[in-house]
Amino acid sequence: MFLLMLVVFVLGYGFIVFEHVNHINKAAIALFIGSVCWAILSLSGESILGLGFSSAWNNFLREGGSLEEITHFITHDQLMHHLSEISSIIFFLIGAMTIVELVDKYQGFKVITSKITNSNATKLLWIISILTFFMSAVLDNLTTTIVILTVLRKLLTQKDNRWIFASMVVVSANAGGAWSPIGDVTTIMLWIGSQVTAAHIISSVILPSIVNMLVSTFLFSLLTKGKTIRPVLDTNETDEFTTQKERVFMLSVGVAALLSVPIFKTVTHLPPFLGMLFGLSIMWIMTDRYLKNRSEEDKRKLTVMAAIKAIDIPTVLFFLGILSAVAALQTAGHLDVMAQWLDDEVKNIYAINLIVGIVSSIVDNVPLVAASMGMYHIAAADATGYMANFIQDGNFWSFLAYCAGTGGSILIIGSAAGVAAMGIEKIDFMWYLKKASWIAFVGYIAGALTFYLQVLLF
Template sequence: MQERGQRMSTTIAILIFLISYFFIMTEKINRALVALSGGALLLLLNIYEWEDAFVDFIDWKTIALLFSMMVLVSITKKTGLFEYIAITFAQKVRGEPTSLLIGAGILTAIGSALLDNVTTVLLFVPIILTLTKLLQLPAFPYLLTIIFSANIGGTATLIGDPPNIMIGQAVDHLTFVSFLTNLGPVVLIIFTCMITSVVFLFRKKLTYSKGHVRELMKMNGEEYLKKTPMLYQSITVLLLTIIGFILHPIIHIDLTTIAVSGALLLLLLTEKEAGTEKVLQEVEWITLFFFIGLFMLVGGLEKVGVIDELAKGVMWLTEGDLPKTALLILWVSGIFSGIVDNIPFVAAMIPVIREFQSYGMANLDPLWWSLALGACLGGNGTLVGASANVVVAGLAEGSNQRIPFIRFLLYGIPLVLLSLIITTVYIYVRYLIPFQQTL
């Protein structure tokens, strides 16, 4: 009887997830409403309790980090700083659309590696949306490039993407330098392939009017700056927050704590000029509630054991063989991370990979690198595959530049497949051939 009940719960959780995912893809109903409704159904049908949802499944640290960065960006936006940066950047490349695209990709990738990809897109998307509007360029190629660059760049370092942070916390000897030296080379290859492909695919749309460029070159970016105390307060607090992120491995203060502290400090400093109520009205609440709903949906799969079974299945298929296990982890995590948020999958895989030590595996590093690469790069597959994707989609929608789910899919899936093929070769050549030679 208990086994039948478990099977029923598993079937219900999978069905609710698939139906919710279908409606998120079709975009007929607001995605936050769909995700939250799916989560509410799981509660109504007793798949899990409110306590499970609030304590175990909803990642409040991610929600708080996003909220804090949205507050920082919202206040900073009022100073005209983003318009100033956008105009200066566009004038440096003389409004040339292709140079603008490549520059946006490079800056996003570097920012995502040094900070984290969510923070980077929150800072950079408003600038790109300002630029594309100014030069009358299609926003989609630039937003696509920012998402891809954020996930690829974030793969390179310990703090760039949540899965890497989780792996770094679980494995003491994997440091910031370890991630950079082991993942950096393949990230550079994949980024080069991605940016070349995007430029080629959108080359016919990356045209510009000489009239718009003349108007751009006449503009004085400083005129957009509102040189009030709020400008200097915003820049100072934003820089302090970013420095805090960079120093995270040294000062050992949680990224979310740094972001929340920065947001509260800036709200206190600018209360009279910006107004807390007005700032909070501009927060992308739809994006935050979509995240909460998504965590609840994935939590349903976690509760009934789907994610754990998937992780164990990987190990059962490979029979403890290191080369097979490494490549299977890479592909399973890459494909799975395109469908759901990669955080729960990585959380389930970490203890399973640790178990391999009991099978006599002395060096588990190839498995950790496979998990990190698959989980981070797989996030480019769909619009809900990674936190950065959801944030960019929310910011774009707020500026009437909605990114269609299916249209993103048509570019995301081929990129993920290409990334996984390149990564397979890299892992095999760098780690698995030397391992086989020692046998």
């Protein structure tokens, strides 16, 4: 049964990776493998945990637990423990996605996109890349990718140009999200789990991420030339149902709500999802009061309820399912076995994280980071030697944030931003592999070397 759990997980991931072939939504597969893995563990828990691979189970036995209590241990102790951690991530995502959707409903992003007027392909590439990089740090890489690609459809006509720009957006969005505590789901997970603090992850990962973005954008710029041709917009795309003042105000409030989350956590010491929900509640109160005298049509378009209906619920359910599956593997001991193998065979935190980053281009980085958090635990603050890398803000966790956040760019299916770009622009997998993968890989290695030099010098 121990191996059966792993087989279910691997086969399920195969279906997720080849979603474009089997046409089954990855959220459905993730929920399936999450529930099945826990079911196998619950039905065969004694034989699985009796192998002794699970550190949680071994700790339970050392505290005087008996084998008769195994069902209670799985269904109440471990499942509820992991559910609380997973829920904090899910609520954070729902709050953030709703805030961003609300800003978009008010056409707040037009304040930024209306300033983009350059028609030189190379210059426009650099403008979009830098804009994507910093927007991703505030809004998250998935949302930024969707917003920027929507803008690019209004700026570029040629398919090849759009695909090059879209590939660059994926790389820049992932690089921009890696160094921000609210910019990427994997960094959010490490921040919420207390592996890193907001100030440290920014200071330690921002330079490697910038190097990644600059190197990649330079290489992408070699593929572009001439001037861009803008498509003719239809009436629906040029319709403006909010004023410039309303757009600026809502964009400012939305960004302020997102940026206040790290401050809320620092001041109150409460989990970040509460700060995100607090920001959402303020925007909800403001918009409801603002819309009380507006038309019924405006109320349908501009309320928080309209934004909630527009958020990507399948993505949220995907995270729920996959994090549940990883939690089951952690409880059973699979992750402890993997951690032991990496320690015995690789024995280097930088090599381990580079491997995690490269693997994340094949397997989604969310479960990889969840697996790493399960495999390795936060060491005591006074730890020395090798274990000092695993204290809060240790080099292992900071480098993991960089590698997991940017390694997924190597393949189009390796990150949420890449999957979004593939769906919106219909980018061919093999085209990306030939044209963009090597660029993403060079940028990834350049940023990794920058991180290592930082460690040596400072």
